[in-house]
Amino acid sequence: MDTADIEAKVIQFIAAKVENLDVSTINRSSKFEDLGLDSMDTIQLLFDAEDTFGINFDSEEAKGFSRVGDIIAYIEQHQASAQS
Amino acid sequence: MxxxxxxxxxxxxxxxxxxxxxxxxxxxxxxxxxxxxxxxxxxxxxxxxxxxxxxxxxxxxxxxxxxxxxxxxxxxxxxxxxxxxxxxxxxxxxxxxxxxxxxxxxxxxxxxxxxxxxxxxxxxxxxxxxxxxxxxxxxxxxxxxxxxxxxxxxxxxxxxxxxxxxxxxxxxxxxxxxxxxxxxxxxxxxxxxxxxxxxxxxxxxxxxxxxxxxxxxxxxxxxxxxxxxxxxxxxxxxxxxxxxRGAKIYACLAGYGQTCDATHIVMPDMSGQVTAMKGAIQDGGLGPESIDYINAHATSTPLGDIVETRAIKTLFGDRARDIPISATKSMIGHSIGASAAIGSIATIMALHTGTIHPTINLDEADPECDLDYTPNGAREKNPRTGLCNAFGFGGNNASILFTTLE
The missing domain is CATH 3.40.47.10 (Thiolase/Chalcone synthase)
Incomplete structure (x- = not known):
C-alpha cells in the first residue's frame, strides 16, 4: 500500500471514532486530542491499523504517538521492513 | 398508584x-x-x-x-x-x-x-x-x-x-x-x-x-x-x-410475579410457573377468574409446552379452557432475553386493539396440549386483562399482568 492509501485508511478509522468529525480537516499534523480521540479511541485505532496492515506496534513507542502522522510513519516504516 | x-x-x-x-x-x-x-x-x-x-x-x-x-x-x-x-x-x-x-x-x-x-x-x-x-x-x-x-x-x-x-x-x-x-x-x-x-x-x-x-x-x-x-x-x-404531560396510554402494567423452581437447571417445573402467574395476578389486585388472555411462554419444545399447559390448568381450573392463549414464538421463534419483552408488546396490543394474534402451525395439537391456543387465525375478543409468561433456564419463572385502563 502506498502512502496515500495508508493515509486514507487511517483517516477512515479516525472518522469512525468521533461523532460529526469533518474528515477534510484531518491531516498528518492533526493531534489526536484536537480531533476528539480519547485514549480508548487511540487503542482501537492502533488495533485497526495492526489488523489492516499486518504490523505490530511496539507498545512503548506507540505511547509516544500524539499526531496522525506518527501512526502513518510507523506503518510506512514497518510495512516496508515486513516486505523487504 | x-x-x-x-x-x-x-x-x-x-x-x-x-x-x-x-x-x-x-x-x-x-x-x-x-x-x-x-x-x-x-x-x-x-x-x-x-x-x-x-x-x-x-x-x-x-x-x-x-x-x-x-x-x-x-x-x-x-x-x-x-x-x-x-x-x-x-x-x-x-x-x-x-x-x-x-x-x-x-x-x-x-x-x-x-x-x-x-x-x-x-x-x-x-x-x-x-x-x-x-x-x-x-x-x-x-x-x-x-x-x-x-x-x-x-x-x-x-x-x-x-x-x-x-x-x-x-x-x-x-x-x-x-x-x-x-x-x-x-x-x-x-x-x-x-x-x-x-x-x-x-x-x-x-x-x-x-x-x-x-x-x-x-x-x-x-x-x-x-x-x-x-x-x-x-x-x-x-x-x-x-x-x-398528556401522554397516550396503551395499558396498565398491573402486576409482576417471580419464582424459582429450585429443582433443575434446565428442566421446567410446573409449580414454580403456577406460583409466578398467581403472584402476578395477586400483585395486580385480581383473581384468576379475571384473566382474559394469556401470552404463553410456549417455545415449541416437547416438554415445555406441556408443563405450561398443566400450569395453566392447575391455576385456572375448569376456566382454563375458556381463556384464549397464544404463542408469539410460533411466528418469530425464541429471542431469549427479548422474547418476553416482545410478548409483552403482543399482550398490550391485544388489550389495546381487542384482537388476539394466532398461534400458527397448529393444525393438529399435541393431545397433552388441550387448551384454546387461538390456532391459526386471529380472534376479536376484547380482552381487558392479559398475562405474559416467561420461563427461563435456571428454573426462573416470571409472569407479568397487563390490564386496560377501565
Missing amino acids: RIVVTGMGVVSPIGTGTEQFWAAATNGVSGIRKITSFDASGQRSQVAGEVAGFDPATFLSAKYIEQTDRFTQLAMLATKLALEDADGLDTYAPERLAVSMGSGMGGFATFESAALRKFGNRPIPPFTVPRTMANSAAAWIAIKHRIKGVNLTCSTACSSGANAIGIGLDLLRTGRADAVIAGGAEGCVLPLTMTGFEVLHALATGSNADPARASRPFAKGRDGFVMSEGAGILILEKEEQARL
Whole structure:
C-alpha cells in the first residue's frame, strides 16, 4: 500500500471514532486530542491499523504517538521492513 | 398508584415498529427462514428468526457501530422507536429516568468472533469486553439519550425481558424513578451459541427444509425451539405523571410475579410457573377468574409446552379452557432475553386493539396440549386483562399482568 492509501485508511478509522468529525480537516499534523480521540479511541485505532496492515506496534513507542502522522510513519516504516 | 405503558418499540423477524409487527402477528406471518448471517450448513438447526435487512447505519453513527454488539444495536433501535412513540420524556429530570434491560446472553456476536480470532492467534479488538458485557445495551441507551438514573440489566436466560419489565414496575412503585425504559434484547443467531442449544436437544432440527413450519408450539410432533433475535422496549410511567404531560396510554402494567423452581437447571417445573402467574395476578389486585388472555411462554419444545399447559390448568381450573392463549414464538421463534419483552408488546396490543394474534402451525395439537391456543387465525375478543409468561433456564419463572385502563 502506498502512502496515500495508508493515509486514507487511517483517516477512515479516525472518522469512525468521533461523532460529526469533518474528515477534510484531518491531516498528518492533526493531534489526536484536537480531533476528539480519547485514549480508548487511540487503542482501537492502533488495533485497526495492526489488523489492516499486518504490523505490530511496539507498545512503548506507540505511547509516544500524539499526531496522525506518527501512526502513518510507523506503518510506512514497518510495512516496508515486513516486505523487504 | 398505577403504572402505565406510554410507548413501545419492537424490532423483530416479522417487523420493525409496533404497527408492522402487529399487522404481521395478527395475520399469522412467520419470520422463520434459512439462516443467512453465517454458513449454517454444519448446524443441526439451520433455521432462525433473523431481523432481515437490519442496518445500524440508518440510525447510529460509525462510532456507535464500532463500539456496540448487534444485541445493543437492536436494543437501541427499539428504544428509539419507543421514545418517539412516548413523545415527551424530556419533561423528566435525567436523574429520574431509569433503564431496566434484560438479555440472556449479552454481546455474544462479539464474543464468538473474538474467540475465533484468539484461537487463531490473532489479536482481538479492544472493545471486546465493553461490547460483550450484558449491561452494554442498557449503558449505551443511557449514553445515547442522557438517561442518568438507575441503570440495570437482568440476565435470567429466557425470562430476562420479563424480569426487566417487572423490575421497572418496582422502580416506579418504590419511587426510585419517574419513568423507565424497560425491555429486552438478544442477538444470538450465532454458530457457537446455537450449537450450545443444539447439544441440549433444545432446538428444532427437523424442519430445515421448511423453515416457516419449524416453530410450532403446542403442535403434535414439535421438536424444539427456533433461535431468533430482536428487541422489545416499553416506556413505563406513573399514571398521574403520564396524564399530566398528556401522554397516550396503551395499558396498565398491573402486576409482576417471580419464582424459582429450585429443582433443575434446565428442566421446567410446573409449580414454580403456577406460583409466578398467581403472584402476578395477586400483585395486580385480581383473581384468576379475571384473566382474559394469556401470552404463553410456549417455545415449541416437547416438554415445555406441556408443563405450561398443566400450569395453566392447575391455576385456572375448569376456566382454563375458556381463556384464549397464544404463542408469539410460533411466528418469530425464541429471542431469549427479548422474547418476553416482545410478548409483552403482543399482550398490550391485544388489550389495546381487542384482537388476539394466532398461534400458527397448529393444525393438529399435541393431545397433552388441550387448551384454546387461538390456532391459526386471529380472534376479536376484547380482552381487558392479559398475562405474559416467561420461563427461563435456571428454573426462573416470571409472569407479568397487563390490564386496560377501565
